Amino acid sequence: MAPLITFDEALELGELTEHDDILALIERAWEARQERFGDSTDLCSLVNAKSGGCAEDCGFCAQSRYAEADTPMHAMMEPDQILEHAQAAEAAGAHRFCMVTQGQGLSKRDFERIVEGAKLVSEHTNLKRCVSIGHISPTRAKTLKEAGVQRVHHNVESARSYYPEVSTTVRYEGRLRTLDAISEAGLESCVGGILNLGESRRQRVEMAFELSEIDPTSVPINLLNPRAGTKFGDRELMDPWEVVKWVAIFRLIIPGALFRLCGGRVENLGDLQPLAVKAGLNGVMMGNFLTTLGAEPADDRAMFEGLGLKVARQPDNGANPRPDNRDGWLEGSAPATPIDELIDSQADANFWDPSTQLRVIKKKGKPPSYPPRPSEAEHEKQPAGWGD
Numbered sequence: 001m002a003p004l005i006t007f008d009e010a011l012e013l014g015e016l017t018e019h020d021d022i023l024a025l026i027e028r029a030w031e032a033r034q035e036r037f038g039d040s041t042d043l044c045s046l047v048n049a050k051s052g053g054c055a056e057d058c059g060f061c062a063q064s065r066y067a068e069a070d071t072p073m074h075a076m077m078e079p080d081q082i083l084e085h086a087q088a089a090e091a092a093g094a095h096r097f098c099m100v101t102q103g104q105g106l107s108k109r110d111f112e113r114i115v116e117g118a119k120l121v122s123e124h125t126n127l128k129r130c131v132s133i134g135h136i137s138p139t140r141a142k143t144l145k146e147a148g149v150q151r152v153h154h155n156v157e158s159a160r161s162y163y164p165e166v167s168t169t170v171r172y173e174g175r176l177r178t179l180d181a182i183s184e185a186g187l188e189s190c191v192g193g194i195l196n197l198g199e200s201r202r203q204r205v206e207m208a209f210e211l212s213e214i215d216p217t218s219v220p221i222n223l224l225n226p227r228a229g230t231k232f233g234d235r236e237l238m239d240p241w242e243v244v245k246w247v248a249i250f251r252l253i254i255p256g257a258l259f260r261l262c263g264g265r266v267e268n269l270g271d272l273q274p275l276a277v278k279a280g281l282n283g284v285m286m287g288n289f290l291t292t293l294g295a296e297p298a299d300d301r302a303m304f305e306g307l308g309l310k311v312a313r314q315p316d317n318g319a320n321p322r323p324d325n326r327d328g329w330l331e332g333s334a335p336a337t338p339i340d341e342l343i344d345s346q347a348d349a350n351f352w353d354p355s356t357q358l359r360v361i362k363k364k365g366k367p368p369s370y371p372p373r374p375s376e377a378e379h380e381k382q383p384a385g386w387g388d
């Protein structure tokens with residue numbers, strides 16, 4: 001779907017600082033959201049199924065071997081453990097569940113565990129299934145689809161022009177090839193990035209227009225939660241009004257995507273989280289993030305309900321990967337799906353919990369320095385980790 005504003009308009013909106021002007025922008029974004037999605041929502045949750053000790057150099061990530069931060073580790077989860085965390089996400093009211101692993105790609109054995117985990121989640125919950133497992137080949141994409149996975153997450157992280165500052169070992173071109181494999185297999189894509197890595201306002205706009213070109217089903221935006229000892233660990237949090245402004249601008253540039261806020265939303269937005277929903281979100285990530293803690297399920301549901309949006313479980317979660325598109329939804333025929341027996345607090349279910357499940361390992365000696373920005377030609381080479 002074409003952007004509702006031009007590149008230059010987006011740049012101008014990016015300069016807004018007065019709260020009244022930002023509120024007017026938010027009203028515009030809210031109308032754009034309502035027109036396309038009505039009162040539907042798309043709430044997700046994740047499990048960090050394999051963490052830490054990653055060979056790559058993504059500058060925001062504490063799992064990188066280049067970070068001076070302690071390493072948040074755990075080995076690849078067993079499929080039934082993945083299912084337990086999925087059941088907690090379902091109890092909280094999440095519509096979909098993402099199985100996430102570190103690194104550019106999985107070994108054959110770890111990939112098989114993800115496939116088995118996805119099958120269990122398909123069989124035993126009413127959740128839609130997503131994975132985020134680094135680069136995947138066309139063959140693996142097909143295998144995931146056959147296992148019941150509906151959507152694959154693979155971020156571009158930042159504007160293409162800024163990307164070499166973010167990672168040199170995970171190539172942007174490789175990301176695009178993975179997105180092609182996802183689309184060829186008939187899977188939905190979830191593609192976004194992180195704001196506040198040091199990119200300029202222009203580069204934020206570039207990123208939004210690049211996402212519009214990629215045209216993913218879902219766009220997750222993270223807000224840097226600076227981790228001490230990482231490349232971007234000394235950056236300040238964003239001003240919450242800046243965040244809501246950029247949420248609204250992204251919504252106007254990518255009006256047809258399911259747009260959600262994920263990591264860093266609690267720390268960067270504080271009390272302005274409901275205003276971010278008004279600025280055009282379809283959902284948030286419920287429960288906890290990969291290595292940091294999130295919000296309580298009842299508070300997240302209340303943010304959406306406060307704006308008259310439906311957060312109820314959807315009875316066809318397993319069959320219809322994108323319920324907002326089903327016939328009749330926008331004409332007011334959303335099925336009656338009463339919320340029963342949803343939990344309010346994370347303490348009431350076996351959520352993925354990085355504060356207890358990650359083993360924090362001190363690095364032995366000084367980690368290697370982050371590699372310098374590569375040349376353009378170097379950056380476009382065939383990605384590593386492309387095998388089956």
Ligand code: SF4
Nearest residue numbers: 054058061064102103
């Ligand atoms: S590939 Fe993933 S886990 Fe590894 S450093 Fe990059 S973001 Fe972190």
